[in-house]
Amino acid sequence: MDERVWVPVGKVTRAHGVRGDVKILPYGDTLAGFQAGGKMHVRVAGFHALRTLTLTRIRPHGRFLLAGFEELPNPEAAAAIVGGEIVLSEDHLPPTDEGEYYTYQLIGLSVETTAGIPVGTLRAVFDAGSHDIYVVAGRHGKEVLIPAVEDVVTEVDLGRRRMVIDPPEGLIDDL
Structure with missing residues (x-):
């Protein structure tokens, strides 16, 4: 098989x-x-x-x-x-550069803030031109759009299946 x-x-x-x-x-x-x-x-x-x-x-x-x-x-x-x-x-996929990931590797990651507050699960990635946007299924069915920029995404740990973000003020206040 x-x-x-x-x-x-x-x-x-x-x-x-x-x-x-x-x-x-x-x-x-x-x-x-x-x-x-x-x-x-x-x-x-x-x-x-x-x-x-x-x-x-x-x-x-x-x-x-x-x-x-x-x-x-x-x-x-x-x-x-x-x-x-x-x-x-x-x-057979070409290797990625450091800090770059294939979309299939990111889907399903648990997303939390640098303070350890759970945000949700990464469900999709789309291209917004200058950078990608991560679509996170948050609590209570709310969707959170996370800009995939270095200032916001502070850590991606594929082994532990998690992403840590430092959200700008107002991004996740209503979760």
């Missing part, structure tokens, strides 16, 4: 053109190094097995990538993977 952890790194949004290409929304820069001949794995909803595809072409298209695969020779074949996620084995 395959014990690898598969990490989503992009989503197939639609078929493109008459050659069976697909449009992929990459999650970050992880797919930037892929070239023709490389293998990509796709997880399609409703199927248990991953589908391995061989790249024949890939190029940027705005904030998307256009990719063609040997196994998808026409638009009908490409349509079969629309909605699927491109995944990489965790051990």
Whole structure:
């Protein structure tokens, strides 16, 4: 049985053109190094097995990538993977710099203040342009948006599954 952890790194949004290409929304820069001949794995909803595809072409298209695969020779074949996620084995992810983390590593972290006050559980991360925003499910169903900046996020401890923040005044007063 395959014990690898598969990490989503992009989503197939639609078929493109008459050659069976697909449009992929990459999650970050992880797919930037892929070239023709490389293998990509796709997880399609409703199927248990991953589908391995061989790249024949890939190029940027705005904030998307256009990719063609040997196994998808026409638009009908490409349509079969629309909605699927491109995944990489965790051990094939490029290493992060110190203080940088993959989103999948952060989801589920317990968030507390430097004073030890529980804030909630990190549920999502989104790009706000100059920095990410951490979406924390707080007490009583309240959602807290935490700016992912060094002055606010003081510690990330993946081993203990926790994040410590020093919130600016007013950020969590109503919890």
